[in-house]
Amino acid sequence: MYDNRASESAVTADDIKIEAKRVNVHYGTTHAIKDVDVSILDKTVTAFIGPSGCGKSTFLRCINRMNDTIDVARVTGDIRIDGEDINDARVDPVQLRAKVGMVFQKPNPFPKSIYDNVAYGPKIHGLAKNKGDLDDIVERALRRGAIWDEVKDRLHAPGTGLSGGQQQRLCIARAVATEPEVLLMDEPCSALDPIATGQVEELIDELRRDYSVVIVTHSMQQAARVSQKTAFFHLGNLIEYGDTDEIFTNPKDPKTESYITGRIG
Amino acid sequence: MPFYWTLAIIALLCAAGYVLGRRKAVASVGGDKRRLHSLPNFYGMNVALKGAVPAFGLLVFWLIAQPLFVEWRVSSIVSDLAVSEARDLGLVMVDVRRVADGLDTAVATGTMTASEATDIAAGDGNVRERLGAAGVALGSEVSEPVLRAAQRYRALSSTGDTLRSVAVLAVLLLGLGWAYRETDGEFRARNVVEQGVLALLLGAACIAILTTLGIVLSLIFNTIEFFSIYPASEFFFSTTWFPSFGGGSSLGILPLLWGTLYISLIALAVAVPIGLMAAIYLSEYASPRVRGIAKPALEILAGIPTIVYGLFALLTVGPALMVVFGDGGLGWMQAGTAVMTAGLVMGIMLIPFVSSLSDDIINAVPQSMRDGSYGLGATQSETVRQVVLPAALPGIVGAILLAASRAIGETMIVVLGAGAAARISPNPFEAMTTVTAKIVSQLTGDADFSSPEALVAFALGMTLFVLTLGLNVFALYIVRKYREQYE
Numbered sequence: 001m002y003d004n005r006a007s008e009s010a011v012t013a014d015d016i017k018i019e020a021k022r023v024n025v026h027y028g029t030t031h032a033i034k035d036v037d038v039s040i041l042d043k044t045v046t047a048f049i050g051p052s053g054c055g056k057s058t059f060l061r062c063i064n065r066m067n068d069t070i071d072v073a074r075v076t077g078d079i080r081i082d083g084e085d086i087n088d089a090r091v092d093p094v095q096l097r098a099k100v101g102m103v104f105q106k107p108n109p110f111p112k113s114i115y116d117n118v119a120y121g122p123k124i125h126g127l128a129k130n131k132g133d134l135d136d137i138v139e140r141a142l143r144r145g146a147i148w149d150e151v152k153d154r155l156h157a158p159g160t161g162l163s164g165g166q167q168q169r170l171c172i173a174r175a176v177a178t179e180p181e182v183l184l185m186d187e188p189c190s191a192l193d194p195i196a197t198g199q200v201e202e203l204i205d206e207l208r209r210d211y212s213v214v215i216v217t218h219s220m221q222q223a224a225r226v227s228q229k230t231a232f233f234h235l236g237n238l239i240e241y242g243d244t245d246e247i248f249t250n251p252k253d254p255k256t257e258s259y260i261t262g263r264i265g
Numbered sequence: 266m267p268f269y270w271t272l273a274i275i276a277l278l279c280a281a282g283y284v285l286g287r288r289k290a291v292a293s294v295g296g297d298k299r300r301l302h303s304l305p306n307f308y309g310m311n312v313a314l315k316g317a318v319p320a321f322g323l324l325v326f327w328l329i330a331q332p333l334f335v336e337w338r339v340s341s342i343v344s345d346l347a348v349s350e351a352r353d354l355g356l357v358m359v360d361v362r363r364v365a366d367g368l369d370t371a372v373a374t375g376t377m378t379a380s381e382a383t384d385i386a387a388g389d390g391n392v393r394e395r396l397g398a399a400g401v402a403l404g405s406e407v408s409e410p411v412l413r414a415a416q417r418y419r420a421l422s423s424t425g426d427t428l429r430s431v432a433v434l435a436v437l438l439l440g441l442g443w444a445y446r447e448t449d450g451e452f453r454a455r456n457v458v459e460q461g462v463l464a465l466l467l468g469a470a471c472i473a474i475l476t477t478l479g480i481v482l483s484l485i486f487n488t489i490e491f492f493s494i495y496p497a498s499e500f501f502f503s504t505t506w507f508p509s510f511g512g513g514s515s516l517g518i519l520p521l522l523w524g525t526l527y528i529s530l531i532a533l534a535v536a537v538p539i540g541l542m543a544a545i546y547l548s549e550y551a552s553p554r555v556r557g558i559a560k561p562a563l564e565i566l567a568g569i570p571t572i573v574y575g576l577f578a579l580l581t582v583g584p585a586l587m588v589v590f591g592d593g594g595l596g597w598m599q600a601g602t603a604v605m606t607a608g609l610v611m612g613i614m615l616i617p618f619v620s621s622l623s624d625d626i627i628n629a630v631p632q633s634m635r636d637g638s639y640g641l642g643a644t645q646s647e648t649v650r651q652v653v654l655p656a657a658l659p660g661i662v663g664a665i666l667l668a669a670s671r672a673i674g675e676t677m678i679v680v681l682g683a684g685a686a687a688r689i690s691p692n693p694f695e696a697m698t699t700v701t702a703k704i705v706s707q708l709t710g711d712a713d714f715s716s717p718e719a720l721v722a723f724a725l726g727m728t729l730f731v732l733t734l735g736l737n738v739f740a741l742y743i744v745r746k747y748r749e750q751y752e
Contacts, residue, residue, distance in 0.1 A: 069639055071552075098642030108633035111656045120651065121641040171637070178641055 017042040017182060017212040018063060023077035025058050025067065032058045034236040036077075040229070045204060045213045047227035047244065049220060051259065054233040056216045057105075060184050063214065064100035065093040081182065098125050101180035105187040107167035109159035109174075114151050117159040117170060118142060121178035137177055145173025146203050165196025172203060183207060185215040189222065201226050220260060224248050232256045271430050275320050275437055279313040282441040286312030286448050294450040303455035311454040314461050315444035320437035327432070331425045338421060342414045357411065364392075364415035365422075367401035374399050383416055484730060487723035495717040500724060506687035508707065508718045516721045518728060520687040524697035525729075528608045528683060529672035531693065535612025537665055540619025547620070548627040549649050560624070567617040571677040578610040578682030590694050598694040600684065605693045607682035611675055615668045622667065626660030627653060659743055666740035670733040676701040700725050 018040040025033035033055045040046050048056035058067070065086060067073040079086050086096055098121070109117050118138045121127075128134035138155075142148040147169040151162070159170055168188060175183060185204070189197040204226050207213055217223050223230055224244060231241040232253075240247060240256045251257040287309035294300040301308075336358065343357045371377040376399040377385075385392060392407045407415075448454070492500070495516060503517025543563065547556050583601025590598040590605075598605075630653050638648040654661075676699075684696025687703065707722040714720070 064640065066636065066639065069636070094642050094644050096642075097640060102636075102640035104633060104636060104640070106633055108631070108637040110634060110637065110652050120638070120643075124641070124643050124647050124651075174637075174641065 015042050016040070017081065018214075019078075019080045019083075020059075020062075021078040023059065023062060023075070023079060025055070025062065025076075026074045027058075027070070028072040032236055033062070036233075036238045038231055038238060038241055040212060040214060042212045043208060043210070044229055045208050045215060045227040046229040046231065047223035048214065048216045048231050048233060049218075049223050049259070050233035050239075052218075055236040056231075056233045057186050059233070060186055060214060060216050063182070063184055064097045064102055066097075066102065068093055098178050099180055100182040100184060101175035101178060103168070103172050103175050103183065103185045103188050106191050107164060107171050109162070109167050109170055111158065111160055113156045114142075114159045114162070114170060115155040118174050118177050121174060125178060127179065141173040141177035142170075144176045144203075144206070145169045146199060146206075147173060163196075165192050165199060168192055168196065168200060169203065172200070172207075176207070180211065182212045182214065185213065187216050187218060190218065197222070220248070232259065234259070268426075271324070271433055274434065275317060275324075278437055278441060279317045282312040282316050282445065283309035286445055289445065289448045290450060290452075290454070293448070301450050302453050303458075307454040307458050308448050308452070310458050311452075312441060312444040312448065314458065316437050316441035318461070319440045320433050323436050324429070324433050327425075327429045331422070331429065335418060335421045335425065339414050339418045342417060343410055360407075360411050361414045361418055363401075363403065364396075364407055364411060365418040367396040367399070367403065368415060368419060370401050371396055371399035383420065385412070385416075481730070484723055484727045487720055488727045491717060491720035491724045495721070500721070504689060506703070508721070514718055516717065518700070518725065520689050521698065521700045521703050521725065522728075523689045524604070524679075524683065524687065525673055525699040525701070527604050527693065527697065528611060528679060528699060529669060531605065531608025532611035532615055532672045532675075533665065533669055535609055536615035536619050536668060539612075540616045540668075541623055541661065543616065543620040544623035544627060545649060545654075548624045549645065549653065560621075563617050563620055565617075566614070567621070569614075571614065571675060572681075574610050574614050575677040575681030578606050578678055582606050582610055583682065586694075597692065600696060602682060602684035602696050603694045604683055604697050607679050608693070610682055611672055611678050614675070614678065615672060618668045618671060619664055622664035623657070623661050626657045626664065629660070630656045659746070663740040663744035666736050666743070670736040670740075673733055673736070674701060674729065675699075676705060680705060700729050704729075 016039045018038075020036060020038045020040075023033055023036045024031070036055075036059060048060065050056050061067045062075055062079060063081075063086075065075075067075055075087065077087075081096075081100070085091070110120065112120070115138055118141050119128075119134055122134060122137050128137055139148065139152075142151060147166055150166060151157075151170075159167065162170060168191070172185075172188070188204075189200050192200065201222065204213055204215065215223075215226065227244045229242070230244045230247040232239045232247065232251075232255075234255055240251060240253045242252075247256065248260060251260060287305045290301060290308035291298065291305050298305060339361060340354060340358060343361060344354060368377070368382045372379050372382050377395065392412060393403050396403055500516055500518055502519065503515055504519045505515045505517050506520045508514040508516060547560055547563075551559060579601070583603070583606045586603070586606055586609075587598055587601050588594060590596075592598075634652050634656055635648055638652045643651070679699045679702045683698060683702070685698050685702065685706070686696045687698050688695070690697065704722045704725050707719055707725075
């Protein structure tokens with residue numbers, strides 16, 4: 001869909017945004033992530049691929065400490081965003097999540113109006129000085145979510161009344177509205193049809209200009225289309241990590257090759 | 266033949282029919298069960314059902330119809346007597362039944378032979394004394410027509426009982442025979458039995474609905490009777506409640522409604538915030554272990570009989586309030602029984618009601634809503650206040666309305682905690698009373714059931730019924746209308 005080489009040339013920044021070292025996750029007695037080391041670049045789309053249950057979503061949830069909300073999950077290891085340890089006792093997970101936004105697999109708009117859905121984050125973080133300011137933030141976020149034209153006449157209709165693709169773009173707009181630095185997306189297109197998927201992918205490419213985007217996906221074509229870096233997970237291990245072109249055309253590990261060519265997975 | 270024997274014979278014959286039907290079906294396909302349309306048990310069940318259902322149906326019908334028939338035949342004997350002595354026919358019939366039962370007892374205990382009981386006349390010796398010796402107390406000497414009517418009553422009843430047994434057994438055998446004849450390998454016994462099960466379930470549902478209908482109808486007829494002897498405008502708009510059985514009473518519902526609503530309001534003001542906060546704690550904050558202990562503990566409150574709450578109000582809460590608000594303290598309260606006492610205790614009673622329902626509703630809010638909110642950097646309390654509660658609100662409103670209809674219908678706490686004075690006053694430390702408490706007091710004691718003072722209870726009950734029904738319908742409407750919102 002998009003020419004990777006062309007978009008890659010647009011990547012200017014090469015600094016590391018997120019650095020993970022020896023990350024392990026246990027769910028009760030299950031060892032879900034085993035010693036994963038990865039460095040995620042700023043202003044880049046990084047795709048996590050791998051068969052179901054390989055730990056890619058779990059690892060994604062480590063980056064904004066969403067695993068804290070699960071009682072049985074235990075995370076060890078070192079994850080740094082801009083050099084700052086996010087598991088440090090002094091880091092407030094609430095502030096961390098404001099900086100690291102997340103979009104989920106199933107669109108989950110709140111049972112509120114479209115406007116209130118987007119204004120939710122800015123309101124709780126006090127980003128708007130007044131009503132007009134908030135209106136601007138909401139409009140900007142909805143424009144970035146590529147949904148403004150469709151909803152500008154019904155901002156006060158319930159967000160749950162939108163179609164699936166619109167709901168997912170609303171959720172992306174909602175995540176963007178809090179001005180995060182990193183955007184985590186957990187299979188954002190798995191509940192969408194091809195047209196809505198195309199719109200969301202276009203949007204992801206847009207977002208790359210300002211954010212570091214990490215996307216978990218089951219579709220290898222999608223990973224190839226939208227990402228510049230790809231990480232392949234298998235049974236809780238990070239098997240291979242590198243440039244997307246490299247992974248898809250010339251994988252080093254035989255497991256990666258089997259997965260990409262469709263022999264396993 | 267005694268009644269229980271009939272039952273035993275029906276059960277025995279049905280069991281035999283079951284075995285025979287099953288055997289015949291298996292035999293009809295030469296013992297190869299795979300060639301049967303249904304499993305062998307269904308054939309047996311088909312036979313047993315077709316015997317038992319008509320037989321029991323007839324039995325039940327007969328048990329209802331026979332006393333009516335006998336009563337009708339016997340009452341023609343005593344109706345002249347009732348007219349001549351200017352007595353109520355119903356009262357004479359009560360005498361007749363009592364004498365007939367007395368004769369039965371006398372025969373059963375052996376103080377009278379069976380032929381003596383049928384032939385004894387009022388002139389032959391003292392019937393009252395002889396029955397008294399058998400342990401049957403009669404109020405007055407038995408008159409000749411009553412005795413004759415009683416003897417006729419006994420004769421008709423015993424003939425009826427015999428006929429009943431014969432008829433029921435005949436129907437049973439016919440049913441069993443018919444079902445046995447149609448049994449063979451091709452017969453679709455399973456479908457028939459399934460239909461029988463369906464009819465059984467339908468019957469159970471009908472009984473529940475018809476009972477409700479019966480209750481409502483009995484309320485309606487008595488209410489209509491009340492309004493025919495007491496003006497409706499006075500009932501609904503008079504502000505005094507002063508029943509006097511000597512006549513000239515004033516039966517205005519307004520003071521009672523005021524008491525009901527005032528007490529319910531206080532109860533809800535106690536129960537809703539506490540119950541809701543308990544529910545939020547249990548569903549959002551408590552660890553599974555704490556929740557596993559605290560939720561059942563809270564629900565124990567719901568299992569306490571309301572009379573115990575009433576005692577708690579009378580003995581503990583009332584005196585405790587008196588210490589603060591009574592003459593020794595602020596001086597607002599004259600006695601322990603007051604709106605505030607009843608309202609507080611009723612509120613405690615409603616806490617588990619509100620918390621348990623709300624807890625279920627809050628748990629039903631999808632985890633993805635919470636994840637979405639946490640993912641945006643919201644704290645737990647922000648998530649609860651701005652996402653979870655709004656999503657659960659329709660259900661919570663429904664729970665509160667259901668609690669309100671419980672509060673309006675509550676009786677024992679009010680009887681013991683709120684006092685008995687019907688008055689309209691804004692002071693919550695005064696004694697007041699409610700609709701339910703007054704229904705109790707109007708119908709207990711020696712009320713004449715045709716006086717407006719007793720019949721008013723039905724009008725009160727009807728008002729209450731309409732009120733709580735309206736609340737329940739409204740609650741269901743709210744819950745349904747908004748339920749699908751986050752699916």
